Amino acid sequence: MAKTAEHKAKAVSIHIGLNSVDPKHYAGWSGDLLACEFDANDMAAIAHDAGMKSTLLLTTKATRANVLAAVRAASKKLQAGDLLFVTYSGHGGQIDDVSGEEEDKKDETWCLYDGELIDDEVFLELSRIAAGVRVLVLSDSCHSGTVIRARVPEGSTAGRSKMMPPSVAMRTYREHQAFYDKLQRDVAEAAGKASVPTPDSALARVAVSKRLTAIANECKAAVILISGCQDNQTSLDGDHNGAFTEQLLRVWNHGAFKGNYAKFHAAIKARMPRTQVPNLFTLGPVGKLLTERPFTP
Template identity: 65%
Template sequence: MTKKGKADGSGAPRGLSLHIGINEVSADAYEGWTGPLAACEADAHDMAALASARGLKATQLITIKATRRNVLRALRAAAKALVAGDLFVLTFSGHGGQVDDVTGDEDEQDDKLDETWCLYDGQLIDDELYLELSRFAQDVRVLVLSDSCHSGTVTRAPDPALVNGRPRQMPRDIARRVYQAHRAFYDELQRDVAKAAGAASVDPDTALANVAVSQRLTAIVKDFKPAVILISGCQDNQFSMDGDHNGAFTGQLLRVWNDGRFKGNHARLHALVRAGLPATQSPNLFTLGPAAEFLQQTPFTI
């Protein structure tokens, strides 16, 4: 693969990473709810240490620094800096949420929801993440690790109060209250994304937890150039659980990685992480773009 545009002229691949860990959110942005969690900041620190040990230049956005502006700015900076063959690792540890989808062709009885990451001062909608990932250049490799809940089929999910431990899911009543209070903002965000992508009436429902090639996703970006792998913390009708030091997903991933002693590709990493978690939390693996070769590589390899 021919490399272009390297600042040092070496042509060697480079790696950047962004690690987001949010132990609580702003009450002002979430109608009085702060969603306290215990292990998200530690997840970000530990994943940044892993990335740094592999030669990536790691950036952390922790709790109050993990704002919509800072996250979007960091994603766009990475997309601008990286070229074919480079690696970008994005990890998120925090609450997942939902807002009503307003851009999709949905049956009124379907109750479609767009999935979100709960950033400190507001939610990042799945539409936005998908569009930001599409900004990366041809053949940039992107690995996304999401330790949060993204229950698109929320009506089939158990009530968080009935789950042992701390689920990383914004409670349904809070999600509804936040959306209603900030409806104009979130609805306009979705319309802006659809307009920026040159697509009308699109619905990338559950894109965070289900980044797979589909008619709805490709309606936003028809020519998706980077190679993207997403390993999410759970199925779309489950909860990712918090812990005392690490979240269940991140903790198991770190155990499998074993300070770099892990041998295998992304699929094996996913399989071993999944095997070490209970049936109530089964991580998913999805790909988008030309990711077949990327899947066969050892994770975190520049």
């Protein structure tokens, strides 16, 4: 989006990486990973090179309160033409959907240090961002494509998965059910009733629930999400980067990449195995944003 004399476009970024979570909240499970903090630091380096002001939240600092506060603080500062860049690397989880609007009866989550952040909460925060703001979200986690349809069995030996084991997810939800049920009800109340989605507010290639349709209809920002895997797949951790982030960095090649977001996603996807295929979906009026070079302030 072009800069104007009245307002010089600015860009801010938030980078979240968790190599573990607090066992006190997750039924004794610490979810140890190796590369998620590296992922967050590498994404922060890209943001720095592009001249963005960044917030870095690693493991114990990546709490629900800190992440929501960072997104809300950035949202308040942003005007049309500005860019918000958010990255997450860590476990993906699931909780029971109390509204009955999800086909698989589950809501997807980011596993933050002291509790899960529900996908509906993320969408609600994005819907409150000012019209004309550009938003890029990169999620290197499981359940990050759209909605999970098939699970990777517990005990899989196909590398370190970023999926919270289903048994842990179930125990965590049961131990904190009142908390997570209230979060979902609060989002549903804030979203209001769904209406027929407009072309600009529909989530691309996503069968949305009535609740997400209501949230989508309120979104005035242009949002692109590129995630680490499809619905029926799992994202893998690595020794230095997650599998998705590693290929993203190779495609970006320290800024040598010159294509747009659509080509960026396609190039990353081409480098990934069929067992982990990055997904892309959008929210709001993204036609022009998709044609821009990635990370352009």
